Amino acid sequence: MADSTGKLGVGRLHHLGIPTRRQFFQLGAGAAALTLPGSAFAQTERPGNPPDKPRGQVIAALSQEPTVFHPLMPGIEVDQGVWWQVFSLLWFIDPEGNFVPDLAREVPTIENGGLSADGLTWKIKLRSDVKWHDGTPFTADDVKFSLELINDPNFRARSRVGHSLVKDIEVVAPDEIHWRMEAPYSPYMSILGSLTFIVPKHILEKVSDPNASPFHNAPVGTGPFRWGERVPGDHILLNAYTGYHGKGPYVERVVFKYIPDLTVLYTQFRTGQVDYTGLQGILPNFVQEAKTLKGRKIVVSSTSSVEHIAPNLEFGPFADRAVREALYYAINKQAIIDALYYGLPTQTETFVPQQAWSFQQGLPQHKYDPAKANTLLDAAGWVRGSGGVREKNGVKLEFTNSTTAGSAVREQCQQLLIQDWRAIGAAMRVNNMPAAVIWGDFWQQSKFNSVIVGVNFMLGSDPDVTPRFGSGAIPAKGGRGYNTYQYQSAEADRLLAQGAKQFDLAQRKTTYGELQKLIRSDLAILPLFQGFIAEGVKEGLQGFRPNINTSINSWNMREWYWA
Amino acid sequence: MARYVLNRLAQAAMLLVIVSAIGFAILHLAPGGPLSQFAASAQMTQEDLDRVTRQLGLDRPLPIQYLDWFGRMLKGDWGKSYRDGEAVLSVISSHLGATLELMTTATIIAVLLGCWIGISGALRRYSLFDSLATVGAMIALSIPTFWFGLVTIYVFSVKLGWLPAGNRETVGDGSLPDLLHHLIAPAMVLALVETAMWGRFMRSSMLEVINQDYIRTARAKGIPEWRILTVHALRNALLPMITVAGLQFPTLLGGALVAETVFTWPGMGRLFLDSIGYRDYPVVMGILMFSAMMVLIGSLLADMLYAVVDPRIRVG
Numbered sequence: 001m002a003d004s005t006g007k008l009g010v011g012r013l014h015h016l017g018i019p020t021r022r023q024f025f026q027l028g029a030g031a032a033a034l035t036l037p038g039s040a041f042a043q044t045e046r047p048g049n050p051p052d053k054p055r056g057q058v059i060a061a062l063s064q065e066p067t068v069f070h071p072l073m074p075g076i077e078v079d080q081g082v083w084w085q086v087f088s089l090l091w092f093i094d095p096e097g098n099f100v101p102d103l104a105r106e107v108p109t110i111e112n113g114g115l116s117a118d119g120l121t122w123k124i125k126l127r128s129d130v131k132w133h134d135g136t137p138f139t140a141d142d143v144k145f146s147l148e149l150i151n152d153p154n155f156r157a158r159s160r161v162g163h164s165l166v167k168d169i170e171v172v173a174p175d176e177i178h179w180r181m182e183a184p185y186s187p188y189m190s191i192l193g194s195l196t197f198i199v200p201k202h203i204l205e206k207v208s209d210p211n212a213s214p215f216h217n218a219p220v221g222t223g224p225f226r227w228g229e230r231v232p233g234d235h236i237l238l239n240a241y242t243g244y245h246g247k248g249p250y251v252e253r254v255v256f257k258y259i260p261d262l263t264v265l266y267t268q269f270r271t272g273q274v275d276y277t278g279l280q281g282i283l284p285n286f287v288q289e290a291k292t293l294k295g296r297k298i299v300v301s302s303t304s305s306v307e308h309i310a311p312n313l314e315f316g317p318f319a320d321r322a323v324r325e326a327l328y329y330a331i332n333k334q335a336i337i338d339a340l341y342y343g344l345p346t347q348t349e350t351f352v353p354q355q356a357w358s359f360q361q362g363l364p365q366h367k368y369d370p371a372k373a374n375t376l377l378d379a380a381g382w383v384r385g386s387g388g389v390r391e392k393n394g395v396k397l398e399f400t401n402s403t404t405a406g407s408a409v410r411e412q413c414q415q416l417l418i419q420d421w422r423a424i425g426a427a428m429r430v431n432n433m434p435a436a437v438i439w440g441d442f443w444q445q446s447k448f449n450s451v452i453v454g455v456n457f458m459l460g461s462d463p464d465v466t467p468r469f470g471s472g473a474i475p476a477k478g479g480r481g482y483n484t485y486q487y488q489s490a491e492a493d494r495l496l497a498q499g500a501k502q503f504d505l506a507q508r509k510t511t512y513g514e515l516q517k518l519i520r521s522d523l524a525i526l527p528l529f530q531g532f533i534a535e536g537v538k539e540g541l542q543g544f545r546p547n548i549n550t551s552i553n554s555w556n557m558r559e560w561y562w563a
Numbered sequence: 564m565a566r567y568v569l570n571r572l573a574q575a576a577m578l579l580v581i582v583s584a585i586g587f588a589i590l591h592l593a594p595g596g597p598l599s600q601f602a603a604s605a606q607m608t609q610e611d612l613d614r615v616t617r618q619l620g621l622d623r624p625l626p627i628q629y630l631d632w633f634g635r636m637l638k639g640d641w642g643k644s645y646r647d648g649e650a651v652l653s654v655i656s657s658h659l660g661a662t663l664e665l666m667t668t669a670t671i672i673a674v675l676l677g678c679w680i681g682i683s684g685a686l687r688r689y690s691l692f693d694s695l696a697t698v699g700a701m702i703a704l705s706i707p708t709f710w711f712g713l714v715t716i717y718v719f720s721v722k723l724g725w726l727p728a729g730n731r732e733t734v735g736d737g738s739l740p741d742l743l744h745h746l747i748a749p750a751m752v753l754a755l756v757e758t759a760m761w762g763r764f765m766r767s768s769m770l771e772v773i774n775q776d777y778i779r780t781a782r783a784k785g786i787p788e789w790r791i792l793t794v795h796a797l798r799n800a801l802l803p804m805i806t807v808a809g810l811q812f813p814t815l816l817g818g819a820l821v822a823e824t825v826f827t828w829p830g831m832g833r834l835f836l837d838s839i840g841y842r843d844y845p846v847v848m849g850i851l852m853f854s855a856m857m858v859l860i861g862s863l864l865a866d867m868l869y870a871v872v873d874p875r876i877r878v879g
Contacts, residue, residue: 057734057735059734065837067644067646067647068646068647069647074598074601074607074611074615075601076600076601154618156614156615156618156619157611158601158607158611159607159608159611160611161608211618211648212643212648216647216648217647217648217649231657231829232647232649232654232657232658232829232834233657233658233661233829233830233833233834233837234661234730234731234827234829235734237734253735255734257730257734257827258827258829259729259827260824260827260833260836260837261824261825261827263713264713264716264728264729264824264825264826264827267716267717267720267721267728267729268728268729268730268827270721270728271720271721271724271727271728273727273728273729273730433594433595434595434840435595435599435600435840436594436595436596436599436600436839436840436841436842437593437594437595437599438595438599439595439599439600440594440595440596440598440599441594442594444609444612467608473608475609479609480608480609480610481608481609481610482607482608482609
């Protein structure tokens with residue numbers, strides 16, 4: 001049930017045990033979040049109270065420059081840092097995985113009538129006290145406009161996943177909107193709650209080109225901060241919006257400072273020129289030293305990203321599951337974590353973050369066992385040939401591994417992998433490329449042998465990985481998605497289709513649990529560890545809360561204040 | 564002279580066409596594209612990427628894209644940045660001021676200091692000062708700018724706390740003293756190599772001049788040494804430096820690129836680097852054309868100035 005604030009609490013779940021079908025949407029897709037190690041690192045103490053009116057400023061350093069300010073267009077994580085401050089969502093997902101109403105008055109559920117039992121009809125009640133930064137009232141027309149804009153063929157929308165199923169949008173009142181879904185699609189709840197920011201109809205309906213207008217460089221939203229200025233290549237300044245409908249903001253200004261070099265960024269944090277290091281945070285090799293700095297707090301938290309070795313399953317040796325399993329056994333994962341990442345990340349066996357409700361416990365744990373790897377390869381008929389490299393039917397067990405050139409830690413990881421795999425008769429060569437190259441056709445069209453990459457597989461907090469592992473999502477085969485591994489499994493397709501139609505949390509947990517077991521068994525990816533981020537916060541700055549359900553931990557700057 | 568200038572301008576126009584064609588081809592033939600940065604995110608599918616590619620016109624044949632770009636450029640439309648949708652000329656101009664500020668300061672430091680070191684070294688050839696200056700110049704030319712920048716930050720910002728560790732200004736301040744305070748370290752770093760180069764060129768030039776017969780004659784006539792140096796020697800020694808100055812732009816821009824990265828200076832060098840990383844074709848092409856124009860103009864001006872200063876040189 002919603003509490004007085006309308007928030008759907010995770011605490012209820014423990015009393016409910018396994019939730020019913022009806023309770024799923026009440027609880028929110030992330031309501032069964034188990035533990036959140038990240039939050040253990042977060043600031044739990046809140047000395048003092050937030051000020052009565054905004055006071056002071058926060059300088060947040062980013063290693064990439066935010067440049068896309070229309071929140072429905074293609075953008076990267078740093079752009080999201082700005083979107084979260086300037087715009088609002090219908091609801092958002094908090095660190096515990098709850099859906100929290102934002103522009104909506106309440107999160108739609110089957111019980112409150114917001115959703116039909118078949119999941120096809122959505123009825124959203126909206127707040128009537130919200131105003132855009134220019135003083136215009138926010139209404140249901142803005143929501144309708146935003147959803148239609150995403151599906152406008154002339155608009156360079158970031159993604160239409162889920163949105164393309166929305167039909168017959170009807171504004172029944174200024175504070176109520178209904179629509180129908182072409183097919184039931186439960187992950188849509190998470191899609192709306194993660195990055196579907198609502199944009200102003202009264203401004204954007206007047207522009208001739210939806211892809212270019214003054215709005216794009218001076219956005220108007222309903223968020224806690226209003227647009228101030230942008231000095232290209234340097235910083236973006238946002239001012240507190242005192243008419244904000246939610247809690248906060250408690251600081252007068254937020255400055256996003258662009259510092260491209262991570263060493264320089266850390267130095268400026270160290271010398272006190274910046275108050276918070278965002279996005280890529282602090283490099284692992286600086287973390288220990290950073291923890292000793294006076295007047296600074298270092299927060300290490302988990303992210304949804306899973307660092308893994310992506311095999312191209314259509315590439316000769318990798319098509320053989322025995323090879324993948326042997327390679328996995330031969331990786332000294334803990335040595336990589338300890339030596340290169342200073343022991344900060346934790347091992348994982350799945351694509352789902354360990355804090356998510358859908359995380360499957362009890363998956364087979366990785367063991368570093370070169371002897372077992374050798375046995376597996378011998379049994380599969382891979383015999384050692386000249387130079388100690390194994391081969392089978394004329395195919396040599398040799399391949400390339402690629403990652404972003406200049407990513408020092410990943411490049412060191414490759415060196416350890418070469419040694420680990422050479423010991424079992426597998427020859428790996430490094431083939432690194434700049435980011436703009438490797439993530440282009442090389443990755444998209446599966447032109448690689450293997451890649452080291454960190455991927456956030458989740459849609460907000462939803463584990464629907466159809467675009468990642470569905471047979472119809474292989475771009476190299478004309479599919480719609482990013483299944484660059486070229487993973488194909490009828491059973492996985494069945495589970496994915498089933499999970500996307502289910503509205504019962506327990507049933508979904510079972511379905512995605514089965515899927516995780518299958519992917520682990522097939523070794524469609526070789527997981528190394530769950531991602532982490534070390535962020536620096538100046539002492540006295542309160543309210544910072546890492547949120548594994550968002551791509552950027554500066555999501556809630558409205559709640560930040562100086563004690 | 565007018566004919567010479569017109570001739571040089573025609574050559575410059577031809578060169579710009581060649582530079583633009585080669586630059587465009589290299590940039591577009593390099594693997595990756597403006598949308599690669601989104602490919603690793605969980606937000607866009609291949610279908611989305613393909614759709615946006617079509618919308619940006621990047622699926623058209625390369626020659627068509629080039630002719631389209633070139634035609635619009637001739638009309639003054641240099642295109643729009645793929646990253647933020649801003650007009651390229653506006654993007655360049657918003658970064659130009661910061662770079663000019665840095666380059667001008669560094670050049671002033673380098674010219675004054677370099678000339679002084681060069682002249683002093685030439686006048687006291689093989690002295691301890693000259694030897695130290697020579698060794699110093701070699702070291703300065705060998706030090707990577709990036710490393711020197713980091714050392715400067717470590718010493719003057721982290722350890723001594725005298726200078727800010729970067730940025731062009733304190734957000735919310737922006738007063739002249741604040742700007743100058745931020746300018747010292749990056750200008751010093753950028754000026755290091757320049758000073759060494761000016762010093763070496765000036766020393767050679769001065770040595771050549773002070774060994775000329777007319778200097779000896781001047782001394783024999785009893786003209787005071789300071790007058791010989793400033794009026795007779797320096798004027799002639801400075802002549803070759805005009806050419807050096809005219810051709811310094813690319814070197815300075817290269818140095819500025821590194822200094823701007825280390826000191827988070829929001830200038831053109833960093834914009835260029837960022838734009839290449841993002842494959843922001845219109846901006847990269849814009850900077851390329853702008854830089855090429857600057858080099859050609861610099862070279863032309865140097866030649867013309869040379870002719871004006873030295874009547875023995877005749878152009879045309």
